[in-house]
Amino acid sequence: MKNLFSLKKYFIRYKKKLLLGALFVVLSNVGSIYIPLIIKNAINALTVKVSVAQLIHYSILIVLASLFAGFFRYLIRQMIIVVSREIEYDLREDFWSHIQKLPLRYFQNNSTGNVMAHATNDINAVRSFLGPAVMYSTDTAFRLVIVIGVMISLNPSLTLYSLLPLPLLSILVYKIGKLIHEKFTLIQEKFSELTTKAQENFAGIRVIKSYVREENEISQFKQLSKDFLNRNMDMIKIQAYLQPVLFLVTGLSVIIVIWLGGVKIINGSLNLGDLTAFIAYLGILTWPMIAFGWVINMIQQAEASMKRLNKIFAEPYEIQDNDTTNNSIKDLTGKIEFNNVSFKYNENLPNVLNNINLTIPAGSTLAIMGYTGEGKTSLINLIPRLYDCTEGEVLIDGANVKTIPLELLRTRIGIVQQESFLFSDTISNNITYGLRKHDQEKVLKSSKIAHFDKDVETFPNGYETVMGERGITLSGGQKQRASLARAIAIDPKILILDDSFSAVDTNTEEEILKSLKEFMKDRTSIIISHRISTVKNADKIIVLSKGAIFEEGTHDELISLGGIYADLHYKQLLEKELEELN
Numbered sequence: 307m308k309n310l311f312s313l314k315k316y317f318i319r320y321k322k323k324l325l326l327g328a329l330f331v332v333l334s335n336v337g338s339i340y341i342p343l344i345i346k347n348a349i350n351a352l353t354v355k356v357s358v359a360q361l362i363h364y365s366i367l368i369v370l371a372s373l374f375a376g377f378f379r380y381l382i383r384q385m386i387i388v389v390s391r392e393i394e395y396d397l398r399e400d401f402w403s404h405i406q407k408l409p410l411r412y413f414q415n416n417s418t419g420n421v422m423a424h425a426t427n428d429i430n431a432v433r434s435f436l437g438p439a440v441m442y443s444t445d446t447a448f449r450l451v452i453v454i455g456v457m458i459s460l461n462p463s464l465t466l467y468s469l470l471p472l473p474l475l476s477i478l479v480y481k482i483g484k485l486i487h488e489k490f491t492l493i494q495e496k497f498s499e500l501t502t503k504a505q506e507n508f509a510g511i512r513v514i515k516s517y518v519r520e521e522n523e524i525s526q527f528k529q530l531s532k533d534f535l536n537r538n539m540d541m542i543k544i545q546a547y548l549q550p551v552l553f554l555v556t557g558l559s560v561i562i563v564i565w566l567g568g569v570k571i572i573n574g575s576l577n578l579g580d581l582t583a584f585i586a587y588l589g590i591l592t593w594p595m596i597a598f599g600w601v602i603n604m605i606q607q608a609e610a611s612m613k614r615l616n617k618i619f620a621e622p623y624e625i626q627d628n629d630t631t632n633n634s635i636k637d638l639t640g641k642i643e644f645n646n647v648s649f650k651y652n653e654n655l656p657n658v659l660n661n662i663n664l665t666i667p668a669g670s671t672l673a674i675m676g677y678t679g680e681g682k683t684s685l686i687n688l689i690p691r692l693y694d695c696t697e698g699e700v701l702i703d704g705a706n707v708k709t710i711p712l713e714l715l716r717t718r719i720g721i722v723q724q725e726s727f728l729f730s731d732t733i734s735n736n737i738t739y740g741l742r743k744h745d746q747e748k749v750l751k752s753s754k755i756a757h758f759d760k761d762v763e764t765f766p767n768g769y770e771t772v773m774g775e776r777g778i779t780l781s782g783g784q785k786q787r788a789s790l791a792r793a794i795a796i797d798p799k800i801l802i803l804d805d806s807f808s809a810v811d812t813n814t815e816e817e818i819l820k821s822l823k824e825f826m827k828d829r830t831s832i833i834i835s836h837r838i839s840t841v842k843n844a845d846k847i848i849v850l851s852k853g854a855i856f857e858e859g860t861h862d863e864l865i866s867l868g869g870i871y872a873d874l875h876y877k878q879l880l881e882k883e884l885e886e887l888n
Contacts, residue, residue: 312616313436316393327385328444330378335449337375339456342586344368346460350579382441390437398429401615409624410692411651419502424618427497428611431490435608439601446601453587460580467566468559468588475555479602482548487606489541494614496534503530545603560588625691625712632709638718639703640668640799640830642689647698649684657696658684660853666846668703671831673841675871676850682834683724685850686802689832690719702800720798722806724834726785733762734769736788740796752794755821757814758787782809790818800830807840815840838875847871 317324348356348364405421413421457465507514507523514523563584570576647662658681666672674682687693688700691707700707707715717740728736737749749769753759761784765771773779780788786809793801807815819840822831835841842861849857849870857869864871 312612312619313393313397313432316396316436319396320389320392323385323389324440327382327389327441328448330381330385331441331445331448332452334375334378334382335445335452337371337373337378338590339449339452339587340371341368341375342583342590343456344371345586346577346579346583348579349582350577353578382445386441386444387437390433390440393436394429394433397432397615398425401425401429401618404619404621407623407626408621411624412621414651417498417502417505419500419505420498421618422505423494423498423501424615426501428494428614431494431604431607431611432615434604439604439608443601443605449590453591457584457587460583461570461576464563464566464570464576464584468563468584470562471555471558475552478551479548482544482551482602484606485544486541486603487610489537489544490607491610491613493534493537493541494610496530496537500527500530500534503527548603556588556591559591560585563588625694627712630709631711632705633711635705635710635714638710638714638799640718641701641703642666642800642830643701643704644685644688645699645701647688647695647700649681649688649693649695649697651684651693658853659695662698662855664848664855666830666832668830669828670845671826671833671843673844673847674832674834674850675836675841675847675874676856677870680850681853682850683804684853686721686804686832686834689800689802690716690721717796718799719802720793720796720800721802722786722789722793722804724804724806726782726789726806728773728780728785728788730773732767732770732772733765733788736773737769737791737795739792745795748795748797749791752791755794755818755825756787756791757818757821758784758791761787783811783814786810787818794825798829800832801826802832802834804834805836807835807837812837812839819843836874838871838878 344364344367348361351360351364401424405425454465454469457468503526507527514520563581567576567581567584571578571581642665644662644664647659648657649659650657662685664672674685676682684693688695689702689707691712694708702710702715720740729739734744734746734749737752738744741748746769750759753762753769762769762771786806790803790806793803807818810818815837816839833841833844838861841847844861847857847859847861847864848855849864851870857864857867857871859867865875866872
């Protein structure tokens, strides 16, 4: 239960409604428990002498008590079940908020399907505890106390004998509940695998079809589904023992009461009405016992799910504003410095960047080149703090990026990622995604600079055309230009283009660069590319090799060095000549 204790703050938030719900539980049980007493009096009256008027009187009392109990049982659901939905909403919001603030490192180590399973199945299991489990456990607790109290008042010794099987019930429920907890944990883990597989298949459906691997994926998914089914069956088999055990225990209590109560009636020490009331009270306790087993199931499942959720809630944000944040910084001009910067993605992995020292003056353009896997993207990811450097420091305008308010830092940096990502929304909303409010003028202006406007004119609804998932309805070049328009729209002080022209032809790239020239004026720009034509006009070019700056200078200076840059230059010239010949 220690994991469910973390829900305490939610219960405190809705304590007034929950306390009111508990009051309604008491009132409902008072009405229910009063009925056997009326029956007792009626039967005792029948054994002596009773009139029709008295029978009508007892009948009306039973109806009124039933209405009283039913009305408050309705209010119980209106309070406790509604509160469970409100807490579910709060828990889901807190989970989503936490996930959004986690570093990229977390998402590299955890699959999307696993996170989705937490957001759906686990939260739903916790909700079942918050609603039915809390309601029935509260109801059961109050009913047991009140009913046992009334039974003792009727006959203390008979009550004691009728409760003898309860310790056995406690032991059995504990052992079965522990097994359910273990089995449900395994079920949730397998559900995460199943969700991950489904998510990967939906995302990679074009690859699956291209390689004709549908049957293979169906087979793998079928096996995962079968494993998921088997784990569920294991738990269901254990749950199947619980209900018969509960009925057995309550049945033993009834047998004891009928046997000993019958003897007492024969001896004249107990009235028939009292015995009838006793049996009625045992009947009233039967449902709480059954509900108790159901509640144990839900509690154990919720405990397992909350344990998984708490693991995520325990994940540190790593990158966030803190006591060192300088809130007096209100804007950036764009001077960037890397001082002895080294970086690695994990403590157990080697450095991706080694002792980088680099200064990028405000308003200048830096180009970064190098072979694949040399650390180009890793370097630029340190600027907006998508990751923090392992050693050294990254400065903007002389301030360590760790001290700059995170929102300010990222809203002043426009990034076009290596892999363009677009949301399943209108083109207009995708372009204005980084803005706090929609601005159609910026949509048109940024699209024109990115040379995306002509393409949009051919779409059926223009900028209001809804794109498919991840922009699947657009070509690779169109997605890159839409992403470029999105970065331009926020009017950044620092513009970072991470190989963002790889899917466009050289002619289109040249036109975009011409349009960008005016926009990039007085802005710090960083361009990563494999094409010499893209970077040759930059104020400074660096070449990364093995995570370190291997060469740096202007285009002409690097050509004269005769190193990696010059080698790339001559190879691309040769490729161009061969294309022209063909």
